[in-house]
Amino acid sequence: MNDIRRSVLWVIFGFSMILLWDKWQVHNGNRALFFPAPAPTAPAASAGARPASADAAHVPAPAAGASPDAVPGQPAVSGQPAAVPVARERVQVQTDLYRLTFDSQGGSLTHAELLEHADMADKTRRFLLLDESAQRVYVAQTGLIGGSFPTHKTPMTALPGPRELAEGANELAIRFESPSQGGLKLVKTWTLRRGSYAIAVRHEVVNTGSATVSPQLYLQLVRDGNKPPGESSFYSTFTGPAVYTDAKKYQKIEFKDIENDKVDIPKEAPDGYVAMVQHYFATAWLLADGVQRQPFTRKVDTNLYSVGMLTPLGSIAPGASRTLDARLFAGPQVETMLETLSPGLELVKDYGWLTILAKPLYWLLEQLHKLLRNWGWSIVGLVLLLKIAFYWLNAKAYASMAKMKAINPKIMEMRERLKDKPQQMQQEMMRIYREEKVNPMGGCFPIVIQIPVFIALYWVLLSSVEMRNAPWIGWIHDLSTPDPLFILPLLMTASSLLQTALNPAPPDPMQAKMMWFMPLIFSVMFFFFPAGLVLYWLTNNILSIAQQWIINTRMGVPPQFNLPKFR
Helix, strand or coil: CHHHHHHHHHHHHHHHHHHHHHHHHHHCCCCCCCCCCCCCCCCCCCCCCCCHHHHCCCCCCCCCCCCCCCCCCCCCCCCCCCCCCCCCCEEEEECCCEEEEEECECCEEEEEEEEEEECCCCCCCEEEEEEECCCCEEEEEEEEECCCCCCCCCECEECCCCCECCCCCCEEEEEEECCCECCEEEEEEEEEECCCCEEEEEEEEEECCCCCECCEEEEEEEEECCCCCCCCCCCCCCCEEEEEECCCEEEECCHHHHHCCCCCCCCCECCCEEEEEECCEEEEEECCCCCCEEEEEEEEECCEEEEEEEEECCCECCCCEEEEEEEEEEEECCHHHHHHHCCCHHHHCCCHHHHHHHHHHHHHHHHHHHHHCCHHHHHHHHHHHHHHHCHHHHHHHHHHHHHHHHHHHHHHHHHHHCCCCHHHHHHHHHHHHHHHCCCCCCCCHHHHHHHHHHHHHHHHHHHCHHHCCCCCCCCCCCCCCCCCCCHHHHHHHHHHHHHHHHCCCCCCHHHHHHHHHHHHHHHHHHCCCCHHHHHHHHHHHHHHHHHHHHHHHHCCCCCCCCCCCCC
């Protein structure tokens, strides 16, 4: 039974290693071992070329639920009047949180630097979330459909006004006005507020024609299908669109599903949002609850995808106007902040199926940070609290292991004596277990129960933007990147080997060797893991060793180091 228990654990461990290797392959551009799919094609834009999303894609009047972007290169809508020539302008603005660039073509947001977040590759630069260049496309666009109305490709005029948030001011407004097209004029006002990553966007639609019209407003996020620059290829995080509605909740959408037309999202909803998600950061278009909307996704061009929503503006009589307010969130995935902006928005920080466990763990981690003022010590404190919470479960596991260790000499002697009689050996082993009142699985079940909690904690630490550029002590200046001196991974390796030495040696010589090789193999991964994750595992190992040592001593089984025998 002891061999069976170890075999089950090795199967679980081995399968986990295979899955980790599979993710490594995918994120390095190789085909997956399971259900391989072709990788998205890289953008073909040359240096200095304008991306297709900005200039090429035509905007027709789609049917309900369709995307406002059609296949690039399609001819313009028949009968659309030529726009009044307006000089194209890049409008740069700055607040306490942002350095933004707007394009007067469509009044779109094409560049967003987050001033409170450094770039991972070059700490002297700020993190670039939105961008429109030859290397990257990630922009926020809005416009009108239902006729030859102003779109995100219509030349607009940037109205005069301040371009920097003044000292003591709380708001900065950037206003764009389109010429009249199809009998409609669109006035778009972006309002940035001090201390907020939610940008208010007001759309004022004025009917300048002689007929009643019924336009629809679209809000969309367009980006390429590439992995964000600088993201580690060792651990898997989701990059792509997401749609949330009360009916279907949070839905992540793979770029390949958009390409293969396998997206199943609600055609219409009175609530929810659309978003583009990546590790630590997200963008999302938000509308007030009760405003009818039609979510959509679409492949715009080669390796270029959009997610957005349409909302009807109703009938607008000649001379009348209609106003619709939206918000664009563009910032870090700070869970407590996201919860205040829109129902379900905190789900862009994705914990997967362990959300029910991860959310309270994050809350506890945040409370510890308020007390300790250091994320590294908060991780140590959280693992300590979890160890206290699971003390009795761990005590049962280590007590069972201590009993197994105490009878191990008797088992080894019996196996040697009956090595040519396997059936009698098994019967004798079960007799020894009964007489000594030892349950071979007793050390396994308490540990298995805790596995989901510690996996949830792993995802909390991996997905929390608070770890990004957060120092701990001395040489650890960023808990979200690997230890630059490899001290934590080396200590982690040493602690894993010490745990192995303290455990009973398996009777089978091959298993005994594997018990030493596997921690070494597993520890290699920790040299690539973020320092915060390694700190969490190291703390857990140290506390486990201490508890095991105390329990063994109390049970009269002095700790012994079972060193490997590779002869």
